[in-house]
Amino acid sequence: MSTHSRNIAFIGAGNMTQSIVGGMVASGYPAAAISVSNPSTGKLEKMASELKVNTSQNNAEVAAQADVIVLAVKPQLMADVCAALRNEVANLSDKLIVTIAAGIRIEKYRQYLGDDIRMIRVMPNTPSLVGKGMSGLVADNRVTDDDKNYITEAFDGVGATLWVADEDELDILGAVAGSGPAYFFEFMASLQKAAVKLGFDRDKARTMVQQTALGAAEMAIASELELEDLRKQVTSKGGSTAKGIEQYQAYDIDKISADAVEAAVKRNQEMAKLF
Numbered sequence: 001m002s003t004h005s006r007n008i009a010f011i012g013a014g015n016m017t018q019s020i021v022g023g024m025v026a027s028g029y030p031a032a033a034i035s036v037s038n039p040s041t042g043k044l045e046k047m048a049s050e051l052k053v054n055t056s057q058n059n060a061e062v063a064a065q066a067d068v069i070v071l072a073v074k075p076q077l078m079a080d081v082c083a084a085l086r087n088e089v090a091n092l093s094d095k096l097i098v099t100i101a102a103g104i105r106i107e108k109y110r111q112y113l114g115d116d117i118r119m120i121r122v123m124p125n126t127p128s129l130v131g132k133g134m135s136g137l138v139a140d141n142r143v144t145d146d147d148k149n150y151i152t153e154a155f156d157g158v159g160a161t162l163w164v165a166d167e168d169e170l171d172i173l174g175a176v177a178g179s180g181p182a183y184f185f186e187f188m189a190s191l192q193k194a195a196v197k198l199g200f201d202r203d204k205a206r207t208m209v210q211q212t213a214l215g216a217a218e219m220a221i222a223s224e225l226e227l228e229d230l231r232k233q234v235t236s237k238g239g240s241t242a243k244g245i246e247q248y249q250a251y252d253i254d255k256i257s258a259d260a261v262e263a264a265v266k267r268n269q270e271m272a273k274l275f
């Protein structure tokens, strides 16, 4: 079955679903083959009017009609949502089940949905909305090559994909790339505040910060140099950047990042036990 001929249903219309579906529609996935369900109507109405996808307040209804079900609710709701799907949808084992939830292991979904499910875990991130997502993927051993190709193509449409070896690696990828946009936005906001503190208005400060972030990211992608060497190219001996970088190093930016990623991995592992 080719990528665009599968009907795909998203259970939960939150931030991540809106980013993925927005990116999929923009990349040419037919809106008519996409359904989204959510208990409340606000987000559904927005998605129906802006993206022309099918919407419903009934999870089982969209899931029953789909070839692919994407579980996109918060981890703490997953057990209940899965239990209801198992009760209300026939032939779950004929469908490809994809989950984007952090932490929860495939083994748990087997308990929730049945031993015979075909499941892929995807760890996406919100820049999928603008076609610049980074998604990690891992599959159970029942998933077919066709399933893998399908889901790779779908998520390649909203950015880059990276198959990882196992679910431990997915936890790490999630802590770096899934959570990563938040780290970058936190850093960008702090740079914006620094410019505002010295007299710029917020709009001008934002323009200079976001354009610089974009330029740095694109340069990193285009260059074969190590990231440290790209940094050195900006850091003239005896110049101003050296003084700025000294301040970041004084706060041990490597330790800040290592602590952040390790804390996020730990939370993914906790969520695997809790939900």
Ligand SMILES: NC(=O)C1=CN([C@@H]2O[C@H](COP(=O)(O)OP(=O)(O)OC[C@H]3O[C@@H](n4cnc5c(N)ncnc54)[C@H](O)[C@@H]3O)[C@@H](O)[C@H]2O)C=CC1
Pocket (backbone or CB within 6 Å): 011, 012, 013, 014, 015, 016, 017, 037, 038, 039, 040, 043, 059, 072, 073, 074, 075, 077, 081, 100, 101, 102, 123, 124, 125, 126, 178, 179
């Ligand atoms: N936000 C992000 O950057 C990322 C999120 N994820 C994962 O995506 C999942 C969703 O996260 P967000 O979109 O950020 O959360 P969110 O809170 O924005 O969205 C969850 C949606 O599920 C809906 N919902 C609640 N109960 C429901 C039910 N019984 N049936 C159907 N829908 C229901 C809520 O109304 C809400 O619209 C989480 O499991 C998270 O771990 C993964 C990677 C990145």
Ligand SMILES: O=C(O)[C@@H]1CCC=N1
Pocket (backbone or CB within 6 Å): 102, 174, 178, 179
């Ligand atoms: O914060 C979370 O748990 C999810 C997973 C990665 C990004 N958001």
